[in-house]
Amino acid sequence: MKTLKTKLILFTLMVMASCQSIKTALFDHYSYQKTTAIKTEMLLLMDKSDFAYELQKENVAQLLLEIAKLKEYERNKPNNEITYEMWNLLTDTEKNLIGGYFKFWEEKQTLSPEFTQEAKIQITEALDVLIQYEIKKDKTSKDNLLAILTQ
Template sequence: MKDLNLKPLALLIVFSFAISSCTSTRTALFDQYSYEKTIELKVETTKLINKATTPYDSHKEEIENLFLNIEKLAEYEKNKPNNEITFEMWKILTDKEKKLLAGLFKHWQTKGILSPVFLDESKKQVLDALDLLIQYESKKDKESKDALLELINLNT
């Protein structure tokens, strides 16, 4: 008789662990808006980075518009459920103290003009980070998630 009372309890415990383990590893579902906006921002970013061999002040309005659009998307990403990874990546990209997007633009602003050699390497890093974000947004698979988490961990 005692064994019969333990079975429901054991099942409840197993079920509880299964549910809690699933919710702790959730990933936001594919979002067409996020995917499209991230691609648009990558294209705008590429266009502006290519201009970094000219004076920063000549492109100040374009740069401000880019970061306003990024801020809007980051706010959208912040409020999506189970979307901590994507939001964390946007925070890193927009951190002026990091060596990715905002850091590159801060360096451009400080120097006025960037050398093509420096720009090539910096551009590759920024665009690779955006590509990882795009891949993660489109696939939502373990491989793209792990690649994005690795980049996040390297930059925190």
């Protein structure tokens, strides 16, 4: 059921994005600043995942709290459905991005540097697309974000 709901939301977003009359939220310096800060903190925290998760548990919780605050901000911003859905994808514990990474780290307790480097590439790319969308708010950056959301 959750998968069907997610697909319906993504389909709706795609239809909305294809309509010229649908508005897109304007550039938001706060969103840009917080997203780049979260990206930096995430990558630094990932560098510590070759140590026991328990040693970084509080830092993980703090970063997830910062993300939750930003998600709530993004959820309430008008014409901002795409950004909000991207944050939902990034934090989904069943996906291979931020939420999934932290879940896997907690389960395994330590992660190899090789695994972490590959995960950093995926997470960096996803966050960079989100950052570019926030900066540009153009059709190309919107299409790039929608491409990730519909994978």
